[in-house]
Amino acid sequence: MSSLRRIVEGRTTLFVPAASLTRSEPPTTPFFFNPAASVNRDISVAISEAVRGVTFCDSLAGVGARGVRVANELSRRMDVTMVDFNSSALRVAQRSARANSLRCDFVKSEANTFLFSRFRRDSKFDFVEIDPFGTPVPYIQGAFGAAADGGVVSLTSTDTAVLCGVYPEVCGRRYSSLPLKNEFKHETALRILLNACRRIAGMNDIGIEPIAAHSTRHYLRVYARVRAGAAQADRSRAQEGFISSCERCGERGASSLPMVKCDGCGAGILSAGPLWIGPLTDPRVVSAALNVSRRCNLGGGAKALDALLGVEYFPPFSYSVERISSALRVPGVSQSQVMGRLASNGYRVMKQPFEKTGFKTEATYGAVAEAVSAVSRDAGLEKAPLHARPT
Amino acid sequence: MSSLRRIVEGRTTLFVPAASLTRSEPPTTPFFFNPAASVNRDISVAISEAVRGVTFCDSLAGVGARGVRVANELSRRMDVTMVDFNSSALRVAQRSARANSLRCDFVKSEANTFLFSRFRRDSKFDFVEIDPFGTPVPYIQGAFGAAADGGVVSLTSTDTAVLCGVYPEVCGRRYSSLPLKNEFKHETALRILLNACRRIAGMNDIGIEPIAAHSTRHYLRVYARVRAGAAQADRSRAQEGFISSCERCGERGASSLPMVKCDGCGAGILSAGPLWIGPLTDPRVVSAALNVSRRCNLGGGAKALDALLGVEYFPPFSYSVERISSALRVPGVSQSQVMGRLASNGYRVMKQPFEKTGFKTEATYGAVAEAVSAVSRDAGLEKAPLHARPT
Numbered sequence: 001m002s003s004l005r006r007i008v009e010g011r012t013t014l015f016v017p018a019a020s021l022t023r024s025e026p027p028t029t030p031f032f033f034n035p036a037a038s039v040n041r042d043i044s045v046a047i048s049e050a051v052r053g054v055t056f057c058d059s060l061a062g063v064g065a066r067g068v069r070v071a072n073e074l075s076r077r078m079d080v081t082m083v084d085f086n087s088s089a090l091r092v093a094q095r096s097a098r099a100n101s102l103r104c105d106f107v108k109s110e111a112n113t114f115l116f117s118r119f120r121r122d123s124k125f126d127f128v129e130i131d132p133f134g135t136p137v138p139y140i141q142g143a144f145g146a147a148a149d150g151g152v153v154s155l156t157s158t159d160t161a162v163l164c165g166v167y168p169e170v171c172g173r174r175y176s177s178l179p180l181k182n183e184f185k186h187e188t189a190l191r192i193l194l195n196a197c198r199r200i201a202g203m204n205d206i207g208i209e210p211i212a213a214h215s216t217r218h219y220l221r222v223y224a225r226v227r228a229g230a231a232q233a234d235r236s237r238a239q240e241g242f243i244s245s246c247e248r249c250g251e252r253g254a255s256s257l258p259m260v261k262c263d264g265c266g267a268g269i270l271s272a273g274p275l276w277i278g279p280l281t282d283p284r285v286v287s288a289a290l291n292v293s294r295r296c297n298l299g300g301g302a303k304a305l306d307a308l309l310g311v312e313y314f315p316p317f318s319y320s321v322e323r324i325s326s327a328l329r330v331p332g333v334s335q336s337q338v339m340g341r342l343a344s345n346g347y348r349v350m351k352q353p354f355e356k357t358g359f360k361t362e363a364t365y366g367a368v369a370e371a372v373s374a375v376s377r378d379a380g381l382e383k384a385p386l387h388a389r390p391t
Numbered sequence: 392m393s394s395l396r397r398i399v400e401g402r403t404t405l406f407v408p409a410a411s412l413t414r415s416e417p418p419t420t421p422f423f424f425n426p427a428a429s430v431n432r433d434i435s436v437a438i439s440e441a442v443r444g445v446t447f448c449d450s451l452a453g454v455g456a457r458g459v460r461v462a463n464e465l466s467r468r469m470d471v472t473m474v475d476f477n478s479s480a481l482r483v484a485q486r487s488a489r490a491n492s493l494r495c496d497f498v499k500s501e502a503n504t505f506l507f508s509r510f511r512r513d514s515k516f517d518f519v520e521i522d523p524f525g526t527p528v529p530y531i532q533g534a535f536g537a538a539a540d541g542g543v544v545s546l547t548s549t550d551t552a553v554l555c556g557v558y559p560e561v562c563g564r565r566y567s568s569l570p571l572k573n574e575f576k577h578e579t580a581l582r583i584l585l586n587a588c589r590r591i592a593g594m595n596d597i598g599i600e601p602i603a604a605h606s607t608r609h610y611l612r613v614y615a616r617v618r619a620g621a622a623q624a625d626r627s628r629a630q631e632g633f634i635s636s637c638e639r640c641g642e643r644g645a646s647s648l649p650m651v652k653c654d655g656c657g658a659g660i661l662s663a664g665p666l667w668i669g670p671l672t673d674p675r676v677v678s679a680a681l682n683v684s685r686r687c688n689l690g691g692g693a694k695a696l697d698a699l700l701g702v703e704y705f706p707p708f709s710y711s712v713e714r715i716s717s718a719l720r721v722p723g724v725s726q727s728q729v730m731g732r733l734a735s736n737g738y739r740v741m742k743q744p745f746e747k748t749g750f751k752t753e754a755t756y757g758a759v760a761e762a763v764s765a766v767s768r769d770a771g772l773e774k775a776p777l778h779a780r781p782t
Binding site for chain 1: 565
């Protein structure tokens with residue numbers, strides 16, 4: 001067995017490949033461990049604690065960092081099954097479980113083979129976790145099929161560039177959706193990923209209800225509740241739609257059919273989608289998971305969860321002050337001032353939780369452009385009043 | 392074991408539930424056998440003989456009628472694996488295999504569980520057969536994943552009404568496509584089914600090439616070759632499109648984006664799709680399978696295969712003389728006369744192989760309407776010459 005190091009992550013002792021702690025790119029052989037994904041695991045622990053359920057399957061478990069933490073850190077007993085095709089990774093996971101005096105199940109199997117073996121109602125899991133290299137798409141059917149009604153499926157995607165519009169052809173093939181590389185591409189990416197979950201679950205008469213999502217470093221994460229039944233699948237399908245963002249004037253919108261012409265300036269536009277235009281979070285779960293994170297000092301997770309609070313009030317896109325300033329031909333102004341202006345005008349605003357910059361608001365594009373213009377005027381950056389709506 | 396009867400189908404002895412031979416609706420318990428599906432199995436045998444490959448998996452085998460026939464009737468040795476969750480059905484299949492002195496593999500397993508266990512390259516099958524009650528959609532990923540590169544996946548759909556537009560909502564959920572209940576709804580249905588195969592295979596970096604399709608009695612069947620690799624998946628994806636048929640004038644067309652306005656009369660129209668607008672057949676395979684059917688006296692199969700000859704020359708829709716006569720406000724004329732007229736005008740024509748009536752042609756809609764009008768005039772049914780294009 002390759003050189004292992006004993007570490008503590010959260011409140012759990014883990015054995016991990018020593019090289020993964022020193023090299024900037026953790027080695028993938030003989031097995032993979034990414035110390036930087038501790039935030040990802042923190043949130044998993046917090047959400048697992050925040051919702052019901054006592055059986056957890058980490059179907060691409062690797063050295064078992066997530067599974068062992070879930071088994072160890074929850075206030076209730078969790079029956080955790082860790083599945084991996086790599087026997088030596090599983091042996092490390094077993095060692096970590098023993099170090100925390102845990103009893104878990106370890107299964108050497110390819111993930112889908114295992115997931116599809118759990119098609120019977122009494123063998124399904126309350127939580128099914130998919131954390132692959134690259135796209136989770138090949139595992140979506142298996143994950144939703146192996147999850148109990150009311151349970152939770154969580155998925156990681158590391159093919160972020162594909163979902164964010166760098167390779168639209170690949171996104172079309174893999175996710176049956178057109179991405180757009182714009183200022184809210186990570187949110188769009190999460191919504192494309194969720195709609196792929198919805199479509200594949202729906203083909204199997206299963207509905208989905210997103211409960212949380214985050215975009216951290218190079219990967220995307222979604223958590224969705226499983227709702228069995230054709231009626232539930234149809235209810236989820238009603239959340240399929242398109243998001244457009246005008247390259248010319250910065251106007252944006254969501255609709256059930258793709259838009260081809262900008263409502264603002266009349267320019268031709270492309271709509272991203274089909275994608276999930278409904279809520280990305282269950283605010284009760286997010287609040288509860290945030291409380292868990294704070295109570296248990298799961299720092300990284302708390303930050304990502306905190307950023308999600310209130311996101312359910314906003315449309316499925318965000319605004320970029322820079323883009324609007326440029327369309328209005330005024331110098332750049334501060335995002336926080338524009339947000340403040342909109343708030344004082346009575347609109348809800350929040351920072352865009354999935355991007356480095358940008359903000360969400362319930363205000364119309366016209367009102368946002370007006371606020372940018374007003375802030376610019378107040379700052380003396382703009383001499384004569386401009387038309388609020390760029391043309 | 393329930394009462395069995397020994398029958399001969401093709402050149403194979405089969406044990407089947409006695410009640411299935413006498414009742415008009417074959418009973419589904421303790422296991423199902425449909426004598427009327429012999430055409431379906433005839434074609435399976437003929438296509439398996441016509442293409443390469445020596446391993447065949449009937450993944451929802453029931454009493455094994457198809458698997459035992461494939462093992463018995465081909466001129467080369469076939470390693471047939473029959474999979475079913477019903478042990479007593481499998482025992483009947485074993486008895487039929489013994490009656491023909493065949494060695495086959497019998498596996499008691501849920502279909503997907505078995506198919507996903509064959510993810511490794513050296514354990515894939517040259518043929519994977521999916522013949523479920525209802526929709527084959529939940530098995531598409533497993534089937535394409537368990538089939539070798541260059542192998543064939545064949546699927547039956549008995550949710551014909553869903554694919555033919557009776558329940559468009561269900562079609563949307565299950566096949567992610569809008570069906571249209573028009574004069575070529577079975578062809579549209581086959582194309583929606585193929586595109587679902589394409590989409591799901593494509594998500595797993597697999598391309599498809601349809602080799603044959605038929606609509607017989609209450610079910611639909613497609614045969615598609617498996618082409619491994621992302622580039623092959625992208626090539627298949629280029630065959631995704633929409634078919635529109637104008638309810639007002641009868642005009643029709645295929646395009647890569649949905650049409651919203653009729654090219655003929657300007658009326659608003661709905662396009663069926665997304666669906667497979669590329670070829671439905673590999674003419675070499677169809678010819679070879681037809682030869683096999685004739686040589687081996689597989690009567691029903693020969694008829695369906697014969698009807699497919701030449702279909703690759705035509706666009707993905709057909710015309711109805713009745714619909715056009717009605718739009719032109721002339722009395723109905725004979726379809727064969729209209730086809731004859733078009734042929735003498737130099738156009739290729741053929742009977743629509745997937746519908747009870749209708750014909751396919753390379754002629755434009757205008758030319759077809761003109762031919763209907765001319766036949767009507769010649770028959771003295773129409774006094775004054777009409778504008779050929781209905782408005």
